[in-house]
Amino acid sequence: xxxxxxxxxxxxxxxxxxxxxxxxxxxxxxxxxxxxxxxxxxxxxxxxxxxxxxxxxxxxxxxxxxxxxxxxxxxxxxxxxxxxxxxxxxxxxxxxxx
Numbered sequence: 001x002x003x004x005x006x007x008x009x010x011x012x013x014x015x016x017x018x019x020x021x022x023x024x025x026x027x028x029x030x031x032x033x034x035x036x037x038x039x040x041x042x043x044x045x046x047x048x049x050x051x052x053x054x055x056x057x058x059x060x061x062x063x064x065x066x067x068x069x070x071x072x073x074x075x076x077x078x079x080x081x082x083x084x085x086x087x088x089x090x091x092x093x094x095x096x097x098x
Contacts, residue, residue: 008049009075016041017083021090024068028094038083042076 020034048071 021086024090025094028091048064
């Protein structure tokens with residue numbers, strides 16, 4: 001279910017995550033900056049996705065039994081967990097190459 005209602009959030013966050021992981025592979029010491037940037041980008045992505053969709057899909061998922069908190073929180077938690085895993089892997093690759 002999370003894939004459907006968080007598709008916009010996943011796509012935007014994935015683009016950002018791939019760009020940052022490429023940076024970390026080339027410069028492994030940039031992990032701290034990337035994590036801070038990601039933490040500051042989450043509210044911006046949330047604001048844009050909530051304002052651009054204008055809540056049209058929210059009511060459909062609320063009727064399926066998903067709370068508003070789950071609707072907005074699950075995509076960010078899942079994507080941030082994937083981001084952390086990708087940062088660890090990218091920094092290991094970066095240190096192995098460098």
